[in-house]
Amino acid sequence: MNKPVAGIVVGAVLGIVDGATAWFTPAVRPFLTTILMGSCVKGMVVGMLCGVVARKVQSDATGIALGAGLGLLLAYLVAAMPSATGDHYYLQIMIPGFVLGAVTGFLTQRLGTAPAPTTQRS
Numbered sequence: 001m002n003k004p005v006a007g008i009v010v011g012a013v014l015g016i017v018d019g020a021t022a023w024f025t026p027a028v029r030p031f032l033t034t035i036l037m038g039s040c041v042k043g044m045v046v047g048m049l050c051g052v053v054a055r056k057v058q059s060d061a062t063g064i065a066l067g068a069g070l071g072l073l074l075a076y077l078v079a080a081m082p083s084a085t086g087d088h089y090y091l092q093i094m095i096p097g098f099v100l101g102a103v104t105g106f107l108t109q110r111l112g113t114a115p116a117p118t119t120q121r122s
Contacts (some may be wrong), residue, residue: 006112007051015043071101
């Protein structure tokens with residue numbers, strides 16, 4: 001499996017874990033299915049982008065930083081949208097997005113295969 005595909009799989013699984021943390025906020029429990037789907041897609045996007053970068057750069061630190069940054073950015077975009085009651089849940093959305101984005105970046109560096117080096121023929 002190549003790195004972008006590994007990133008998508010890891011991102012989807014961790015995205016579901018990220019969305020499942022919404023259960024701890026009773027006010028949003030009725031929207032848990034929507035939250036799980038959105039978090040899964042968010043995780044897949046982070047995983048795919050981390051996988052593309054992991055094909056070019058073999059660095060755990062870069063993968064972790066990129067995953068954490070992307071996870072935080074996408075989580076912020078979601079948290080900036082008010083809930084049905086008008087509330088914002090910045091910490092409840094951004095902390096798991098940051099942590100699981102970093103884990104996605106790390107695992108994408110470690111999993112999957114890098115492309116084979118190409119040689120030029122003369």
